[in-house]
Amino acid sequence: MSIVEAESTTDTNAPVVFRAWSKSRNPMRMMEELKRGLTPCDPALIALFVSSNLPYEDVVTPLATAFPQAVLVGCTTAGSLTSSAYEGDEAIAVAFDPPPSPSISASCRTWQTSP
Numbered sequence: 001m002s003i004v005e006a007e008s009t010t011d012t013n014a015p016v017v018f019r020a021w022s023k024s025r026n027p028m029r030m031m032e033e034l035k036r037g038l039t040p041c042d043p044a045l046i047a048l049f050v051s052s053n054l055p056y057e058d059v060v061t062p063l064a065t066a067f068p069q070a071v072l073v074g075c076t077t078a079g080s081l082t083s084s085a086y087e088g089d090e091a092i093a094v095a096f097d098p099p100p101s102p103s104i105s106a107s108c109r110t111w112q113t114s115p
Helices: 027-038 056-066
Strands: 002-007 017-022 045-051 071-077 091-096
Touching (some): 017 027
Parallel strands (some): 045 071
Antiparallel strands (some): 017 091
Protein backbone atom coordinates (compact mmCIF):
# COMPACT_ATOMS: atom_id res chain seq x y z
CA MET A 1 0.00 0.00 0.00
CA SER A 2 1.37 3.36 -0.94
CA ILE A 3 -0.10 6.70 -0.04
CA VAL A 4 1.02 9.82 -1.83
CA GLU A 5 0.36 13.41 -0.89
CA ALA A 6 1.59 16.62 -2.43
CA GLU A 7 1.51 20.02 -0.83
CA SER A 8 1.86 23.29 -2.63
CA THR A 9 0.87 26.88 -2.14
CA THR A 10 -0.55 29.44 -4.50
CA ASP A 11 2.93 30.98 -4.65
CA THR A 12 4.38 29.55 -7.88
CA ASN A 13 7.91 30.00 -6.52
CA ALA A 14 7.25 27.86 -3.44
CA PRO A 15 8.92 24.43 -3.32
CA VAL A 16 6.65 21.41 -3.38
CA VAL A 17 6.79 18.71 -0.74
CA PHE A 18 5.85 15.13 -1.59
CA ARG A 19 5.26 12.36 0.94
CA ALA A 20 5.05 8.65 0.23
CA TRP A 21 4.95 5.64 2.48
CA SER A 22 4.71 1.92 2.28
CA LYS A 23 3.55 -0.75 4.70
CA SER A 24 5.04 -3.56 2.63
CA ARG A 25 7.56 -5.77 4.42
CA ASN A 26 9.11 -6.76 1.10
CA PRO A 27 11.99 -4.33 0.37
CA MET A 28 11.56 -4.48 -3.42
CA ARG A 29 7.85 -3.77 -3.22
CA MET A 30 8.45 -1.06 -0.63
CA MET A 31 10.92 0.63 -2.97
CA GLU A 32 8.50 0.50 -5.88
CA GLU A 33 5.79 2.09 -3.77
CA LEU A 34 8.08 4.83 -2.46
CA LYS A 35 9.46 5.57 -5.95
CA ARG A 36 5.94 5.69 -7.40
CA GLY A 37 4.93 8.19 -4.73
CA LEU A 38 7.94 10.42 -5.33
CA THR A 39 7.98 10.24 -9.15
CA PRO A 40 6.01 13.48 -9.67
CA CYS A 41 8.81 15.26 -7.83
CA ASP A 42 12.36 16.07 -8.92
CA PRO A 43 13.68 16.07 -5.36
CA ALA A 44 16.68 18.01 -4.17
CA LEU A 45 16.33 16.42 -0.73
CA ILE A 46 14.70 13.22 0.52
CA ALA A 47 14.20 12.48 4.21
CA LEU A 48 13.66 8.76 4.77
CA PHE A 49 12.38 7.05 7.92
CA VAL A 50 12.55 3.23 7.92
CA SER A 51 11.20 0.93 10.60
CA SER A 52 13.98 -0.67 12.63
CA ASN A 53 12.22 -3.99 11.91
CA LEU A 54 13.02 -3.67 8.19
CA PRO A 55 16.31 -4.09 6.29
CA TYR A 56 17.50 -0.47 6.20
CA GLU A 57 20.17 -0.87 3.50
CA ASP A 58 17.72 -2.72 1.24
CA VAL A 59 15.57 0.42 1.21
CA VAL A 60 18.18 3.19 1.28
CA THR A 61 20.49 1.96 -1.49
CA PRO A 62 17.82 1.56 -4.22
CA LEU A 63 16.22 4.88 -3.26
CA ALA A 64 19.57 6.66 -3.58
CA THR A 65 20.06 5.00 -6.97
CA ALA A 66 16.58 5.99 -8.15
CA PHE A 67 17.11 9.67 -7.22
CA PRO A 68 20.85 10.31 -7.69
CA GLN A 69 20.39 14.09 -7.83
CA ALA A 70 18.87 14.20 -4.33
CA VAL A 71 20.59 14.44 -1.00
CA LEU A 72 19.28 11.50 1.00
CA VAL A 73 18.99 11.75 4.77
CA GLY A 74 17.74 8.62 6.47
CA CYS A 75 17.33 6.96 9.81
CA THR A 76 15.57 4.04 11.43
CA THR A 77 12.52 4.57 13.59
CA ALA A 78 10.52 2.57 16.11
CA GLY A 79 7.34 3.66 14.35
CA SER A 80 5.34 6.55 13.02
CA LEU A 81 2.26 8.40 14.13
CA THR A 82 -0.22 9.00 11.35
CA SER A 83 -3.52 10.85 11.44
CA SER A 84 -5.30 7.59 12.18
CA ALA A 85 -2.93 5.27 14.05
CA TYR A 86 0.52 4.24 15.19
CA GLU A 87 2.34 2.35 12.44
CA GLY A 88 5.25 0.17 13.47
CA ASP A 89 6.54 -1.44 10.28
CA GLU A 90 6.72 0.99 7.41
CA ALA A 91 8.93 3.38 5.51
CA ILE A 92 8.15 7.04 4.97
CA ALA A 93 9.84 9.31 2.45
CA VAL A 94 9.45 13.09 2.35
CA ALA A 95 10.85 14.72 -0.80
CA PHE A 96 11.47 18.40 -1.38
CA ASP A 97 11.60 19.96 -4.83
CA PRO A 98 14.64 22.15 -5.44
CA PRO A 99 14.30 25.88 -4.77
CA PRO A 100 12.93 27.79 -7.77
CA SER A 101 15.94 30.06 -7.98
CA PRO A 102 19.64 29.22 -7.76
CA SER A 103 20.08 32.39 -5.71
CA ILE A 104 18.27 30.77 -2.78
CA SER A 105 20.65 29.00 -0.48
CA ALA A 106 20.88 27.69 3.03
CA SER A 107 23.71 27.35 5.47
CA CYS A 108 24.47 24.77 8.09
CA ARG A 109 26.31 25.15 11.33
CA THR A 110 27.63 22.41 13.52
CA TRP A 111 27.45 22.98 17.23
CA GLN A 112 29.64 21.00 19.55
CA THR A 113 29.56 20.82 23.29
CA SER A 114 32.41 19.99 25.58
CA PRO A 115 32.32 16.50 27.11
